Amino acid sequence: MPLVPVTRYVTPLREGGSLPGIVEGADLGTYVCKFRGAGQGLRVLVAEVIVSALARRVGLRTPRLVVLDLSRDLARYEADEEVQDLLAKSVGRNLGIDFLPGAxxxxxxxxxxxxxxxxxxxxxxxxxxxxxxxxxxxxxxxxxxxxxxxxxxxxxxxxxxxxxxxxxxxxxxxxxxxxxxxxxxxxxxxxxxxxxxxxxxxxxxxxxxxxxxxxxxxxxxxxxxxxxxxxxxxxxxxxxxxxxxxxxxxx
Known part of the structure; x- marks a missing residue:
C-alpha cells in the first residue's frame, strides 16, 4: 500500500467505537484514519486490509487503502485531550481509507x-x-x-x-x-x-x-x-x- 504522510487532522468520527478520524494527506487526499493506538489494537487494521483485499477479488467495491504516517507534531496541536491522547499513541503507521465525499x-x-x-x-x-x-x-x-x-x-x-x-x-x-x-x-x-x-x-x-x-x-x-x-x-x-x-x- 502507498505510504502517505498525514498533513492535517480534520475531525473525529465519533460514531466509531475506536474513534477514527478524517485526515488530509501529503498526496492531497482525504482519508478516514483507523488509528493503531485505538483500544481495539493492530489486529483490527490487519483484518481491514485482508478483507478489503478479498472484497476486491470477489468483485465488490471497497475504498482504496493507504498507510498513513502520523508524526508526533500533529498530536501537539490538537485541542481535544481525548483526540490528542489517541494521536500520541498512534505516532507511526496507521490505516487510511479513501474518503468517499457525498456517499x-x-x-x-x-x-x-x-x-x-x-x-x-x-x-x-x-x-x-x-x-x-x-x-x-x-x-x-x-x-x-x-x-x-x-x-x-x-x-x-x-x-x-x-x-x-x-x-x-x-x-x-x-x-x-x-x-x-x-x-x-x-x-x-x-x-x-x-x-x-x-x-x-x-x-x-x-x-x-x-x-x-x-x-x-x-x-x-x-x-x-x-x-x-x-x-x-x-x-x-x-x-x-x-x-x-x-x-x-x-x-
Missing amino acids: FGYDGDLPAGVDEAARVLWLDAFCANVDRSWRNPNLLVWHGDLWVIDHGASLYFHHGWGRGVGDPARFAAQPWDPSDHVLRAVVHDEALAAVDADLRQQLDRDVFAEVLGEVPDEWLEPVPGAETPQALRAAYVDFLAARLQASGWLP
Whole structure:
C-alpha cells in the first residue's frame, strides 16, 4: 500500500467505537484514519486490509487503502485531550481509507441487484464478519454503486492468538449466523449457492498469500509459534485456506 504522510487532522468520527478520524494527506487526499493506538489494537487494521483485499477479488467495491504516517507534531496541536491522547499513541503507521465525499448509507435499495448482495453475504460469512446489521450496515452508496466498508470485526480468530496460533480446522468448521445480516432477506438460497460455486474457483492459497502481502510487517504482532511477519502471514493463509475447503459455515 502507498505510504502517505498525514498533513492535517480534520475531525473525529465519533460514531466509531475506536474513534477514527478524517485526515488530509501529503498526496492531497482525504482519508478516514483507523488509528493503531485505538483500544481495539493492530489486529483490527490487519483484518481491514485482508478483507478489503478479498472484497476486491470477489468483485465488490471497497475504498482504496493507504498507510498513513502520523508524526508526533500533529498530536501537539490538537485541542481535544481525548483526540490528542489517541494521536500520541498512534505516532507511526496507521490505516487510511479513501474518503468517499457525498456517499450515503445503505437504505435497502440494491443498486446492482441480488448477485452483488450475495457476494457481500458470502464474503461476510467466509470472514466471519459480525458487524453488518441494520444497526450498523457498513455499506455506502456512492455514485449509484454499493461500497463495502469497515471490516475490522472480521477474522475474530486472531484475537485468540495470545497463547499461540490456534487450529485452522476450528475456524473452518465454525458456522456463521446470518439472521442479523442487513442483506439476508434479499439473498435467496439459489443466488448464494451460485456465488459460492463461482468464488470458490477464484480463491486459493496463492490469492491468500498475495492478500497477506499487502499487510505491513509492523502490524503483524508476534505470537508464540509465529514470531515473524512471514510466519504470521503463513498462519493467516492456513486459516483462510481451511475455511475455503469447508462448507458448513455457509448459511
